[in-house]
Structure formats: structure tokens, C-alpha cells
Amino acid sequence: MQVLKTKSNIYFILNKPLTSGRNIVRKKHFSLQIIALFVFSVCYPITSIAAKLTIEERLSLLEKELSDNKIALADNKRELQSTKKELNAYKALMEHKQRDVILSNNAPKGQDHIITEVTRPQPSYLSQQGTQPRQTAAVSEQKSLTLQQLSKYIKDDIGFSYNGYFRTGWATGSHGAPQSYAVGSLGRFGNENDAWFDLQLSQKIYDQDGKTAKAVVMLDGNVSPANSGGWFGSGTNYLQFSDMYLTTNGFLSFAPEADLWVGKHNLPIYEIQMLDWKMHRTEAGSGVGIENWQLGPGKFNVSLTRQDLNDHALDYAATGSTEVVNTNGIDARYKMPVWDKGTLDVFGRYVMANRNDTNRKDEDDGSYYTLKDAWQGGVALRQNFARGGFNEFTLQAADNSIASGYTLLTGANPSYGYNDDYIGQHSYGKAYRLISQGEMYLRPDVIMANALVYAFGNDIYSYDTGAHTDFNNIRAVIRPAYVWSQYNQTGVELGWFDQKK
Incomplete structure (x- = not known):
């Protein structure tokens, strides 16, 4: 078949x-x-x-097949485009990763060395006749510097720097605008309703042969957080020059490492941060001082400054009469290490009046308050912790008008005057303070700040209750905070105080 x-x-x-x-x-x-x-x-x-087909039926079949082919072709194109898109995204990702790797490998780490030319000016010498200086050529040399060293060199060469501080925020109250109360006793977190600032400007004006000189200006003041207008001199808007001085280094032959300054300035303050007042400070007009003078194991600071005060008449409430009295004070401090991360500060201050004939006459006839010498002394032991934080214990004592500052609920500064005024009949009464402040990490993500102050005194002039006041007070503030990340933390502040006069 x-x-x-x-x-x-x-x-x-x-x-x-x-x-x-x-x-x-x-x-x-x-x-x-x-x-x-x-x-x-x-x-x-x-x-x-x-089954014979008509032409129309054949055309219909062909059109259907063509339509099916077009749909299939479109699907194929879409799939091809999607594949290309994924491929391009993958290529871009790989190129980005490779570029990051290259950049990270080539990025400056701060320790990369750069060869640069450094020109050192040579000192000039007098000619043999002693009239015209004989110039010598500058010497250029190549040095290998890291980027960090180069950046520091540029900043030092320009010689200008600035730093500052300000606080601000939003607040409201259950019955109108928020009001501060006893910030110096209850704490400042959520209780301080101002917007204080300061700005320090520094310009190097001399740098040669190991000797430097800088001009420093400090501006500080307040901007009202309650108003849109902030013209200085209106409401609570203030601006002042709190510092304006010249500081030098290397000019003292007996202490070349020390800083010598002259102008409107004072030695660094000792501050209770959580209560916003200073446990030791010098209110100063102009003065002269030496800082960082190496003596034995520690460093010595000393200053002589001026602060003129408006002495009140005894009948000030009726007449508003005052007269200016010149005062001068000396502030001396010594700081030395005692053990690992531990330091001991010993400090003292003495202020006296420098009266003219009018001052003596008005004090002698009893029409104006008599300015009496006053002093403060103390010691502070500070321990820094290896994982961050510190604790500091202070014992101090004072008499006369400086002791009067211990009685204040807010701004309990050891000041010789009350702001720029001298008020009260002081009787050599004495006051004492015990202070503990610090912050410590209870855990890597929990930090606790704290301040505890106990003060008492006898026969003190109080700006609230008058002469011959006995008082004691205690202030306690804690601020635990949880650290969410390197950039965020949440804290709460709890404060309590009690004062009896």
C-alpha cells in the first residue's frame, strides 16, 4: 500500500x-x-x-489575525521596554555603587598629605648705623601637610573666628502668656521665657616670634519672643558690649605660656547651668588679667577689675537720689589636677570702694549707704567620667553685699552690687553654700542632669526683707533624658525649692 x-x-x-x-x-x-x-x-x-468562505469572511479572519499579531507585538514591546528599564536601573545602581566606592577610597580623610610651599618671613636687623632696618629675604620651603593641618593653617593665617549662643522657642500658658517664676531655684527648662543670645568676634592682629595678640568683642542681649518687632531699647529687647579687650600670649618673660589681657573683660565664670546663675564671677568694667600661668602642677589666674556702682540714698524711695562710687576688685584662682580626670579649684575675690570726697561726706552724714568691703572664697572638686558627663562639688562662703546674692530666688550671683546699684545697711554677716551639680549616663541611652544647692546665713542684708536677715534655702533640680539617636533626645525637668528668712 x-x-x-x-x-x-x-x-x-x-x-x-x-x-x-x-x-x-x-x-x-x-x-x-x-x-x-x-x-x-x-x-x-x-x-x-x-465549507466555502466568502471574501468578507476571509478578510475578517485576516483582520482578526492581524489584530492578534499587533496585540502580541505590543505585549512583546512592553516586555522589552520593561526589561530595558530594569537593566538600565540595575546598571545605574551598579555605577552609583562603584562611584561611591571610588569616591570613598579617594575622599580626603583629613590625614592625606599635600605638598605645599610655606614662606617664613625672616627678622629684620638694624643697619650698622642703627637707622634703617636691613631687610633679609623670606625663606620658602616645601612642607607635607595633612588637610586638617592645612585647614588649621588657613584659619590661623586669616586670624578671624567667631562663636555664639542663643536660646529660643515657643511657649504658652493656661491663662494667657507664660510667666517665669524663680528660675534660679526651680530650674530653667520650660520656665525661662526669654531669648537671650551672645556673639563673640575675635581677630588676630599680631603673630610673630612666638607672640600673638587678638582683639575680642562680645555682644550679648535679649530678643523678645512675644513680639514681631525687636528694636533694641524697646520692651525686653537689649544689646550690650559685655567684652571688648586685647589678649596676648608670649609677652610675659616670666610666664611665656600665659595669656595677658587688658580691657573690658573678666576671668571665666563658674556657672550652675540648670539654675542659670554663677557661683563665682566678677562683674567688671575695664581691667587687666593673667590666665593660664603655669605654677607648679596647676595653673593660676588673676585679675584686677573696676566696677563703679550707683550708691542709693537712704531716702531713695522718695527722692530717687544716687551717686557714683568707684570700686575695684581682685579675683584669684588656682586649678590643679588631683587624680585621673579629677581637678581641684581654689578661688577667692575681694572688692573695696575707692571713695572721693563727696562720697565720704555723704556716707559720714548718713544720707547715703556706706559701701563696705566684701569677699568670697571657695573650693570646687570636679570629676569627669570616662563615658561622658561629670560631677562637681563646691563649698563657698561670703560676707556683706556678696553674701546678699545668696538669698535671691532668681539670679543668685555672688555680686558686689545689685545689678549696677549698691543698696542696704550691711553688717558683716556671712553666708555659706554647698553645691553639687553634674550629669551622668545611667545607661548608654539615659542621661541624668542634676543640681542641688543648700545655702544659709546670719545677719545678712536681704533685698527682699532688709537688714539683719537670717535665712536658709535648698534648691533641687533633676533632668532625666532618653537618647533616641545621635541627633534626638527627650527629657523632662523636675524642680523643688524651699526658703526661709
Whole structure:
């Protein structure tokens, strides 16, 4: 049997031999029929015979196939675009990572060395006649500097620097605007409703042969947080020059490491940060001082300053009369290490009046208060902790008008005057203070700040209750805080005080 295939059909032809003549005739006849049928099938497939399609139907089928092909092509294009997009994003990510790696490897670390030329001026010498200075050529040399050293060199060469501080924020109260109360006793967190600032400007004016000189100006004041206008001199808007002085280093032959300054300035203050007052300070006009004088194991600071006060008349309430009295004070301090991260400060201050003839006459006839000498002394032991924080214990004592500052609920500064005024009949009464302040990490993410003050005195002039006052007070403030991250922490402050006069 043979199998014939056409475009649309398959046919079978039997090739079995036939022996008889009749069979031969039949075979021929049968073969002709099969061949005829095959030719007919080729020309007209069975499917064409079974179901003839119209031209419209054929066009419809072609259009459907074309539409299906277009849809498939669009799907393929979308898939191709998506693949390209993912590939480009992946390439960009890899390029970015490679660039970061290259930049991080090539970025300056502050210790990278740069070869630069440094010119050192040479000192000039007088000629043999002693009239005209003989100039010598500057010497240039190449030095290898790190970026940190180069940055410091540029800053030092320019010689200008500034630093400052300000506090501000928003607050309201349940019955109108917020009011501060006994900030120096209850604490300042959420209780201090001003916006104080200071700005210090420093310019180097001389630097040669190991000797330097700088001019320093300090501005400070307050901007009212309650008003949109902030003109200085209106309301609670203030501005003053609290410092204006010249400081030098290397000019003292007996103490070349020490700083010598002259002008309106005072020695550094000792502050109780959480209560916003100073346990030791010098209110000063102009003066002269030496700081960082190395004596033995420690450093010695000393200053002589002036502070003129408005002495009140005894009948000030009725007349408002005052007269100016010149006063001068000396402040001396010595700080030395006692053990690892521990230091001991010993400090003292003495202030006296420098009266003119009018001052003496008015004091002698009892029309004005008599300015009496006053002193303060103390010691402070400070311990810094290895993982951050510190604790400081202070014992101090004072008499006369300086002791009067111990009685104040706010701004309990050891001041010789009350602001720029001298008030009261002082009788050499004495007052004492014990102070503990600090902050420590209870855990790596929990920090506790604290301040505790106990003060008492006898026969003190109080600006609230008058002469011959006995008092004692205690102030306690704690501020625990949780450290969320390197940049955020949340704290709460709790304060309590009690005072009896």
C-alpha cells in the first residue's frame, strides 16, 4: 500500500497483485478512479468543498489575525521596554555603587598629605648705623601637610573666628502668656521665657616670634519672643558690649605660656547651668588679667577689675537720689589636677570702694549707704567620667553685699552690687553654700542632669526683707533624658525649692 499526501488530504492506494485478466481490467479502472479522485482533491480540497468562505469572511479572519499579531507585538514591546528599564536601573545602581566606592577610597580623610610651599618671613636687623632696618629675604620651603593641618593653617593665617549662643522657642500658658517664676531655684527648662543670645568676634592682629595678640568683642542681649518687632531699647529687647579687650600670649618673660589681657573683660565664670546663675564671677568694667600661668602642677589666674556702682540714698524711695562710687576688685584662682580626670579649684575675690570726697561726706552724714568691703572664697572638686558627663562639688562662703546674692530666688550671683546699684545697711554677716551639680549616663541611652544647692546665713542684708536677715534655702533640680539617636533626645525637668528668712 502506498500513502499519498496532498495539501489537504491523505489517500491510500492498494498495490496487491491481481492474476486474472478481469482483475487486471478492474485494476486499471480502479486506478483511473483513484487518480481522478486525487487530481480533483488537489484542485478542490475537501475542506473547500465542505465549507466555502466568502471574501468578507476571509478578510475578517485576516483582520482578526492581524489584530492578534499587533496585540502580541505590543505585549512583546512592553516586555522589552520593561526589561530595558530594569537593566538600565540595575546598571545605574551598579555605577552609583562603584562611584561611591571610588569616591570613598579617594575622599580626603583629613590625614592625606599635600605638598605645599610655606614662606617664613625672616627678622629684620638694624643697619650698622642703627637707622634703617636691613631687610633679609623670606625663606620658602616645601612642607607635607595633612588637610586638617592645612585647614588649621588657613584659619590661623586669616586670624578671624567667631562663636555664639542663643536660646529660643515657643511657649504658652493656661491663662494667657507664660510667666517665669524663680528660675534660679526651680530650674530653667520650660520656665525661662526669654531669648537671650551672645556673639563673640575675635581677630588676630599680631603673630610673630612666638607672640600673638587678638582683639575680642562680645555682644550679648535679649530678643523678645512675644513680639514681631525687636528694636533694641524697646520692651525686653537689649544689646550690650559685655567684652571688648586685647589678649596676648608670649609677652610675659616670666610666664611665656600665659595669656595677658587688658580691657573690658573678666576671668571665666563658674556657672550652675540648670539654675542659670554663677557661683563665682566678677562683674567688671575695664581691667587687666593673667590666665593660664603655669605654677607648679596647676595653673593660676588673676585679675584686677573696676566696677563703679550707683550708691542709693537712704531716702531713695522718695527722692530717687544716687551717686557714683568707684570700686575695684581682685579675683584669684588656682586649678590643679588631683587624680585621673579629677581637678581641684581654689578661688577667692575681694572688692573695696575707692571713695572721693563727696562720697565720704555723704556716707559720714548718713544720707547715703556706706559701701563696705566684701569677699568670697571657695573650693570646687570636679570629676569627669570616662563615658561622658561629670560631677562637681563646691563649698563657698561670703560676707556683706556678696553674701546678699545668696538669698535671691532668681539670679543668685555672688555680686558686689545689685545689678549696677549698691543698696542696704550691711553688717558683716556671712553666708555659706554647698553645691553639687553634674550629669551622668545611667545607661548608654539615659542621661541624668542634676543640681542641688543648700545655702544659709546670719545677719545678712536681704533685698527682699532688709537688714539683719537670717535665712536658709535648698534648691533641687533633676533632668532625666532618653537618647533616641545621635541627633534626638527627650527629657523632662523636675524642680523643688524651699526658703526661709
